[in-house]
Amino acid sequence: MKVGILCYPSYGGSGVIASDLARHLARRGHEVHVFSYETPFRLQQFEANLFFHQVEVLDYPLFRFPPYLIALTSKIVDVARTAQLDLLHVHYAIPHTPAAYLAREMLARERKLPIITTTHGTDITLVGKDPQFFEVIRFSLESSDGVTAVSHNLAIESKEVFGLEKTPRVIPNFVDVEAYIPQQNPALRSRFALPEEKLLLHISNFRPIKRLEDVVKIFAGVNQVLPSRLLLVGDGPEKVTALQMAQQLAVEERVHFLGRQENVAEIFALSDLFLLPSEKESFGLVALEAMACEVPVVASKTGGLPEVVEHGLTGYLAPVGHTDAMIEGSLKILSNPLLHRQMAERGRKVALSRFRAEPIVDAYEQYYKEILNES
Template sequence: MNIGIVCYPSYGGSGVVASELARQLGRRGHRVHVFSYETPFRLAHFEANVFFHEVEAPDYPLFRFPPYLLALAAKIVEVAREADLQVIHAHYAVPHTAAAYLAKQMLAGERRLPVLTTMHGTDITLVGSDPQFYEVTRFSLEASDGVTAVSRSLAEESAETFRLSRLPRVIPNFVDADEYRPRKNPSLRGCFSRPGEKILLHISNMRPVKRVEDVIRIFARVHEQVPSRLLLAGDGPDRLAAAHLAETLGLQERVCFLGRQDNVAEIFPLADLFLLPSAKESFGLVALEAMACQVPVIASDAGGLPEVIEQGVTGYLAPVGDVETMARYAVRLLSDEQAYAAMARQARERAVQRFHTDPIVDAYEAYYGEILNTP
């Protein structure tokens, strides 16, 4: 099958999942063409059957802003003709689905080019629901030949918000359990902690929705009872506020900001616990990656996180902003070796059994087939 995948190249969940899907489809023998304005970081290395097409928007003096949507639609049309694309899979509805729809209409007299849209979260809950983009987002979703959401929570919210005529199909995110796995690295762990200390971890783009200051507050309470260190990977607008709070609480020597990291699969196994106190997570891919590395997760009971984390089995959930409860869960778990070992093992088991790569890529392949076989 010749498949086009449109995505952002960013470190967020949508770019990661789209890139990983492209890799997995390529390994199955499909020819996958990826469209974005720069190479997605998960596609930095050569993959047979995966081809990257950079979209460059012209920067004419007449344009106040480069017309990326038009440039993307034109690039899809060009590659569809050259590579005989059979389906376009748009990740993140704005503006990718609109561009894919435009390309589909431009090619209507030559060929059929169905469009599948996968919603990842903020494309719907923040961008798409903005009054400026609401109607174009709703039109794009309704005009798609198929629509998926990464969690039931997101599917239901999207259907209600945009008054969709059909409930999006739920195909969750997945994790490569061979890449994300527990691994002991005492020398690397020793770079960040002393013997007997625990390591707590947070990875995000550090935007307000991630509530990074809550991560610091949770850690402060945990450290009062269990000697610990905190690692934070990623960067974003709330990094400085989090660093200032750590300094105010006298924790600057115990909190380490790692910056943006490409190879997080090597960072997760260093941790004893992963913290994700977000205000909203449509799925929570980093939580799943942590679980695959046998790291229990303490997170907010928000959005799609309860579909990933099984309360009291693979981690703990608490109301958004309830740092006291989250800290209490963390201390309880870190203070009970037997309970911790059981939860860590069950976290890995759930990640492998429920979110393994193969059945989820199978589901996308099957949906492509359905779309292609529907007149």
């Protein structure tokens, strides 16, 4: 098949999954064309059968807001013609699905170009609900030939929010279980923590939805009982809030801001516990990555997280904002080596049995075939 993939290039679950899927499809012999405004960060290496098309927007003084939708649509139309694309797979509906829709309509007399939209979360639950976007997103989801969601929770929410006729097909996110592996690196670990200290980790885009303040509060609570260190990986608007909270709780010297990192697998493997107390997660790819590296997870019981983290088995879940319960769960895990080991091993087992790339890429391939046969 010749597949066009539209995605964001930045640090986030949707761009990571789109890039990993593109690579897997290319290795299976499909011709894959990725569209974005920059090379996605997980797609920097050469891969035969994989082509990147940079969408560049004309810089003209009249355009206070660069017309990305038009530039993306033109690029799709151009590549669809020259490469003879069979279908478009859109990751993150805004603004990719409207662009794909426009391209499909423009090419309607020449060729069929079915569209599959994969909703990833905030495109539906946060941004899509905004009255500014709502009607356009509803229309373009209804006009997609197929819609998938990364969790059951998101599938149901997408259907309900937009009153979709069909429930989206659930195809969960996946993890590279060969890259995300448990590993020992005492030399690197010793740069952040003493052997007797616990190492807690959080990785995200530091947006308000991630509740960085809760991350720091949980860490401070744990540190009162068990001397610990906190690694914060990523960057974003809440960095300052996290720093202020760390100062307020007098733990700033124990909190290490590592900034954005490309190879997080190594950092996961150093850690004893992963914290994800988000307001909302439609899947929580970072929680799955932690599990694959044998790191138990303490997270919010929200959105699709209970479909990834098994409460009491691979970590603990507590209602959003219940930092006391999250501290208690963290302490239970960190103070009981046997429980820690059991949860760590179970996490890896779950990643291997339910979230390996191969069967999930199979599910996408199968869905592509169904949609191509139907259209």
